[in-house]
Amino acid sequence: MSTYTSIKLIARPEPGPISPDLFEITQQEVPQAGSNEILVKQTHMSLDPAMRGWMSPDPESYIPPVALGEVMRSAGLGEVIESNNADFKVGDRVMGMMGWTEYYLGSGEGLRQVQASLDAEMALSIFALPGLTATQGLYGFSEPKAGETIVVSGAAGSVGSLVGQLAKADGLTVIGVAGSEEKCNWLTNDLGFDGAINYKTDDLEARLTQLAPKGIDMYFENTGGPIQQHVINHMNAHGRIVVCGMISDYAAAEPSAGPNWIPIIKKRLTIRGFAMPDHFGDVPALIAKLTPYVMAGKIKHRAHIIDGLESSIDGLNLLFTGGNKGKLIVKL
Amino acid sequence: MSTYTSIKLIARPEPGPISPDLFEITQQEVPQAGSNEILVKQTHMSLDPAMRGWMSPDPESYIPPVALGEVMRSAGLGEVIESNNADFKVGDRVMGMMGWTEYYLGSGEGLRQVQASLDAEMALSIFALPGLTATQGLYGFSEPKAGETIVVSGAAGSVGSLVGQLAKADGLTVIGVAGSEEKCNWLTNDLGFDGAINYKTDDLEARLTQLAPKGIDMYFENTGGPIQQHVINHMNAHGRIVVCGMISDYAAAEPSAGPNWIPIIKKRLTIRGFAMPDHFGDVPALIAKLTPYVMAGKIKHRAHIIDGLESSIDGLNLLFTGGNKGKLIVKL
Numbered sequence: 001m002s003t004y005t006s007i008k009l010i011a012r013p014e015p016g017p018i019s020p021d022l023f024e025i026t027q028q029e030v031p032q033a034g035s036n037e038i039l040v041k042q043t044h045m046s047l048d049p050a051m052r053g054w055m056s057p058d059p060e061s062y063i064p065p066v067a068l069g070e071v072m073r074s075a076g077l078g079e080v081i082e083s084n085n086a087d088f089k090v091g092d093r094v095m096g097m098m099g100w101t102e103y104y105l106g107s108g109e110g111l112r113q114v115q116a117s118l119d120a121e122m123a124l125s126i127f128a129l130p131g132l133t134a135t136q137g138l139y140g141f142s143e144p145k146a147g148e149t150i151v152v153s154g155a156a157g158s159v160g161s162l163v164g165q166l167a168k169a170d171g172l173t174v175i176g177v178a179g180s181e182e183k184c185n186w187l188t189n190d191l192g193f194d195g196a197i198n199y200k201t202d203d204l205e206a207r208l209t210q211l212a213p214k215g216i217d218m219y220f221e222n223t224g225g226p227i228q229q230h231v232i233n234h235m236n237a238h239g240r241i242v243v244c245g246m247i248s249d250y251a252a253a254e255p256s257a258g259p260n261w262i263p264i265i266k267k268r269l270t271i272r273g274f275a276m277p278d279h280f281g282d283v284p285a286l287i288a289k290l291t292p293y294v295m296a297g298k299i300k301h302r303a304h305i306i307d308g309l310e311s312s313i314d315g316l317n318l319l320f321t322g323g324n325k326g327k328l329i330v331k332l
Numbered sequence: 333m334s335t336y337t338s339i340k341l342i343a344r345p346e347p348g349p350i351s352p353d354l355f356e357i358t359q360q361e362v363p364q365a366g367s368n369e370i371l372v373k374q375t376h377m378s379l380d381p382a383m384r385g386w387m388s389p390d391p392e393s394y395i396p397p398v399a400l401g402e403v404m405r406s407a408g409l410g411e412v413i414e415s416n417n418a419d420f421k422v423g424d425r426v427m428g429m430m431g432w433t434e435y436y437l438g439s440g441e442g443l444r445q446v447q448a449s450l451d452a453e454m455a456l457s458i459f460a461l462p463g464l465t466a467t468q469g470l471y472g473f474s475e476p477k478a479g480e481t482i483v484v485s486g487a488a489g490s491v492g493s494l495v496g497q498l499a500k501a502d503g504l505t506v507i508g509v510a511g512s513e514e515k516c517n518w519l520t521n522d523l524g525f526d527g528a529i530n531y532k533t534d535d536l537e538a539r540l541t542q543l544a545p546k547g548i549d550m551y552f553e554n555t556g557g558p559i560q561q562h563v564i565n566h567m568n569a570h571g572r573i574v575v576c577g578m579i580s581d582y583a584a585a586e587p588s589a590g591p592n593w594i595p596i597i598k599k600r601l602t603i604r605g606f607a608m609p610d611h612f613g614d615v616p617a618l619i620a621k622l623t624p625y626v627m628a629g630k631i632k633h634r635a636h637i638i639d640g641l642e643s644s645i646d647g648l649n650l651l652f653t654g655g656n657k658g659k660l661i662v663k664l
Contacts, residue, residue, distance in 0.1 A: 053598075061598050062569070224593060237394070243596045250594075257589035261556060262582075264575045264605035266385075266393050271603040273596035 006101035015253035033082040040104040042078035045330040062275040072100040125301040125327035134162035146171030154222030156183035158327040169298040229259040302326030338433035347585035365414040372436040374410035377662040394607040403431040457633040457659035466494035478503030486554030488515035490659040501630040561591040634658030
């Protein structure tokens with residue numbers, strides 16, 4: 001009789017790094033699929049910045065928090081090893097919210113089939129939450145136009161790196177903001193960004209002036225931080241700002257102040273916040289929009305792989321220190 | 333031979349109150365209308381918060397500043413007393429940007445005819461910039477729906493008082509923010525607002541909780557200031573914010589910090605800045621939208637009248653101290 005490991009959330013995070021005390025690691029027997037159920041052996045799990053929000057009860061958040069005592073929520077990819085559900089057969093590869101667990105048992109509702117030949121890292125780096133988020137955010141609220149200039153914060157992150165490459169493929173001038181020289185070099189040398197700004201060391205004002213001489217038409221915000229005000233100061237009239245993430249603030253005890261609103265009037269800006277759960281009904285259309293860019297070889301990705309379910313706990317903190325290089329994936 | 337008075341802008345404002353030293357009062361002979369010109373005797377002039385921006389050179393503003401040595405810019409109403417232009421005849425009442433002057437001489441381009449029976453104060457308080465701005469801001473970017481809750485800052489101001497009354501006529505719950513008990517009483521007793529908050533004396537958080545128990549769906553921003561963050565904390569998912577003015581900041585040496593952006597994501601807010609010059613092509617449609625509300629007696633106004641062209645100079649400061657009660661109009 002074999003056993004498997006799961007990790008449950010047992011306490012709420014405080015400001016600052018995620019503590020291992022928030023989790024309980026449990027062992028249990030591998031179950032059998034019941035009526036209409038499937039059993040999936042998960043092979044890869046995605047770690048995402050949104051997880052910090054899922055761990056914290058907030059009546060206003062767009063998705064209910066993970067209940068204490070529940071397996072921690074996450075997206076992942078795996079193989080069906082038992083099926084009593086006509087929609088799945090043994091050997092199918094599936095992707096979806098299976099949680100921090102080596103085995104998933106359930107109805108399979110919400111799981112998507114994944115083509116057998118699709119690389120697992122590519123599936124989780126592009127065709128899962130990062131790609132859906134990048135596509136919805138870039139195209140869902142306004143049309144990026146060739147010749148425009150876009151600034152992407154968190155540009156070396158899983159979403160930002162895709163946004164920048166999509167915009168570049170559309171003929172925009174793309175400027176990425178990231179937190180290390182290595183990341184900045186990756187953006188410009190490997191992904192084809194027109195420029196990159198190291199927010200930790202560069203003079204933000206001088207670099208924006210240099211890299212965006214015609215001003216900024218779109219800003220894709222993943223991080224927050226001081227870059228925000230500088231970008232707004234450089235926005236053109238009728239500029240569009242998409243607010244996807246504020247990762248620099250998620251672990252903060254006090255929310256940081258935002259930029260002054262006078263430029264919103266002077267430049268007639270539109271600022272639009274979004275979260276993917278509002279758009280899950282559009283997933284087929286988003287995948288259809290994204291796929292041709294991938295097929296045409298326009299979209300590179302890199303995965304930062306950590307090994308074993310238990311590495312998830314420390315792994316989460318990489319997202320908030322910027323320690324990951326590429327999409328953070330746990331290999332089980 | 334008769335003379336008339338004009339006031340020219342001769343220096344740029346510093347932070348703080350507007351100084352009389354910025355202006356030069358000039359006397360000149362009343363001219364005769366030349367070929368294709370009209371001569372208008374101005375009877376009423378509008379003073380508006382946007383004037384502070386018009387006095388300051390800012391390459392990014394939506395409208396060029398008034399040049400030094402030029403007559404100060406303003407909207408007003410007057411009577412045609414000479415005409416060599418077939419579009420106007422002597423005795424016509426006209427409204428438009430005639431500036432700080434007792435007489436306007438020009439082609440009449442941009443001036444609109446005003447019905448003889450329309451009260452001058454009503455024309456400038458409702459059917460000029462305030463009404464156009466209120467109508468564009470409330471209806472131009474999203475649809476206010478009966479049953480929703482809207483908060484209007486600067487609610488006793490020329491734009492805010494119209495926005496609140498339009499929203500009330502549409503069946504929304506309307507909460508106004510103003511700076512005195514007298515203004516708050518006017519909003520609730522005379523204009524029919526559902527509630528009013530005195531931002532100088534009330535506990536903003538407690539009052540919003542009390543007045544908007546179902547949360548806030550729309551925020552019409554005229555002022556900036558601490559109310560901003562409180563309103564955002566009370567916004568509902570998919571709330572819409574229209575940024576029309578930041579009057580509390582126009583005279584400040586340093587722009588104040590804005591609210592943190594995390595709620596923009598959590599609540600998927602849309603924030604939209606606008607300025608009327610972008611929408612001058614829509615004036616006929618805006619007037620058509622606004623007029624039925626006025627005809628149905630849904631829209632009250634009050635004018636704060638000051639006397640004589642030279643009163644404009646000190647009068648401007650009333651707008652930034654909140655000293656005016658109603659639409660500020662100079663009677664010539």
